[in-house]
Amino acid sequence: MDEKGLGQRLQEARKAAGLTQQELCQRADLSYSTLAKIERGAIKSPSIFTIQNVAQVLGVGLDALLGGGPVPVAAAPVPSRQRLTSRSGVRFVYFDVNGCIVRFFQAAFTKLAADHNVRAEKVESAFWHYNDAVCRGDMSMEEFNAAYAQHLGLDHLDWMSYYLDTVEPIREMHETVEWAAEHYYVGLLTNIMPGFITAMKTRGLIPDVAYDVVVDSSQVRAIKPEREIFALATERAAVAPEEILFIDDDRTNVMAAERYGWHVLWFDDFRPAESVDRIREALSPAE
Numbered sequence: 001m002d003e004k005g006l007g008q009r010l011q012e013a014r015k016a017a018g019l020t021q022q023e024l025c026q027r028a029d030l031s032y033s034t035l036a037k038i039e040r041g042a043i044k045s046p047s048i049f050t051i052q053n054v055a056q057v058l059g060v061g062l063d064a065l066l067g068g069g070p071v072p073v074a075a076a077p078v079p080s081r082q083r084l085t086s087r088s089g090v091r092f093v094y095f096d097v098n099g100c101i102v103r104f105f106q107a108a109f110t111k112l113a114a115d116h117n118v119r120a121e122k123v124e125s126a127f128w129h130y131n132d133a134v135c136r137g138d139m140s141m142e143e144f145n146a147a148y149a150q151h152l153g154l155d156h157l158d159w160m161s162y163y164l165d166t167v168e169p170i171r172e173m174h175e176t177v178e179w180a181a182e183h184y185y186v187g188l189l190t191n192i193m194p195g196f197i198t199a200m201k202t203r204g205l206i207p208d209v210a211y212d213v214v215v216d217s218s219q220v221r222a223i224k225p226e227r228e229i230f231a232l233a234t235e236r237a238a239v240a241p242e243e244i245l246f247i248d249d250d251r252t253n254v255m256a257a258e259r260y261g262w263h264v265l266w267f268d269d270f271r272p273a274e275s276v277d278r279i280r281e282a283l284s285p286a287e
Contacts, residue, residue, distance in 0.1 A: 004041030009065050010054065011039045017058045022185070025238040026212050028057045032238035084183045084285040090245040090263055092212070092237045093180050093283070097190040097197075099249030101173050102205050103269040108162040118152050126151040135191045137218040144193065160199060169205050172272040176279055177207040184283065187213035189233050189246065194218040213237055224248070225256030234260070245282060 014024050021039070025032050030050065037043045038050075055062045085091050098105055109127065113120040126148060134144040141160065149157045180186050188197070188211055197216055200206045213236045215229065222229040234241050241261030248254050254264045265282060267275045 002041070003038075003044055003046075006046070006051070006065065007039045007041040010051075013055075013058045013060050013065060014039075017060075019058070022238040024054065024057060026185075026236075028054050030054065031235050033235075083185060084283075085243075086184075086245070086283045087286050088263060088282065089243055089286075090184070090283065091243040092185040092187065092239045092245070094187050094189040094213075094215075094233060094237070094244060094246045095173075095177055096246075096248040096250070096253070096267070097188060097192060097200070097206065098167075099269050100170070100247055100267045101177065101207070102167040102169055102200070105163055105167045107166040108159070111166055112157065112162050116152065116154055116157075118154075123152060132223060134193050135217045136223050137194065137221045141194050160193070160196065163196070164199060164203055164205070167205060170269060170272050172276045173267075174207045176276050178209055179280075180283065181207075181209035181211075183285070185212045185237065185239070187211050187215065187233070187237065189215045189224070189229070189248075191217045191223045224250070224253040227256070227260065230257055230260040230262070234262075247279060 014021070017024075019027070021032065021035055024030070025035050028035075030053070034043070034046075034050070035054075038046050051065055052062050055065050083091065095101060106124070109120055109124045112118070113123045129151065130139060130144050130147050133139045134141065139147070145157055145159055148159060149155065177186065186209065188206075190197070196218075197206065197214065201208065213233070215233045215236065217223045217229065220229060220232055222232065224230075234244065237244055242263070245263040245265065246254065246257040247265045247267050248257070249267045249269055251266055254266050258264045263282070265275070265278055267279075269275075
């Protein structure tokens with residue numbers, strides 16, 4: 001089958017399954033630009049693995065996309081949630097984690113210092129020597145713990161345990177994330193250490209919603225405010241930059257996202273109710 005024929009059949013199957021291009025991209029882990037080109041017939045001989053993955057998401061056989069005859073409708077079409085667009089054109093919301101969804105991780109420094117009789121300022125200073133490297137995925141948690149412990153003159157330590165035992169969920173923000181997930185595409189965009197998101201979900205520290213995208217710095221090997229992480233997050237969201245709202249407690253990150261063309265809101269974790277009001281106002285749906 002030629003490229004245009006494949007593209008037309010894929011488009012028919014997608015519509016029969018009740019999915020938008022954006023929803024199919026997110027479920028098939030496919031970039032928006034790639035899917036759009038395949039549907040237009042602009043990619044010569046797209047990967048068979050890509051087409052097989054798309055067919056599986058759509059609930060049809062591979063032959064249905066590659067062969068002749070009408071495209072069969074999946075026995076159980078994939079349900080599509082109704083998504084809104086805000087008055088400012090926002091369709092996708094990215095939330096930061098530290099300082100937005102949870103707060104007071106710095107209390108871990110105090111507890112670690114007290115447990116090991118080390119000066120608190122030394123504990124915090126040593127931490128920042130390695131934080132960027134582990135959040136970027138250049139160090140494993142085992143390497144981070146070993147380097148951190150050595151810097152403090154300790155035999156060993158488990159930073160994740162200290163972190164999980166001291167951070168507090170921001171309840172107002174949890175409710176807001178849950179509300180946003182019902183009406184908009186939502187994702188997490190966070191500078192965070194390996195394995196922390198999974199551990200936080202297990203403990204109920206992160207809202208239990210179906211995130212459309214999770215951009216974990218330790219997995220994508222880039223950290224905010226680097227341009228690379230915003231470019232990747234835009235591609236994974238499968239929307240235009242001006243359709244994204246980013247919420248973060250770090251003004252440097254907020255400014256970087258704004259330069260990339262995103263809508264932004266600075267979150268004040270000391271006044272969460274006020275910040276939540278601004279988020280809800282920014283996400284007021286278009287008439």
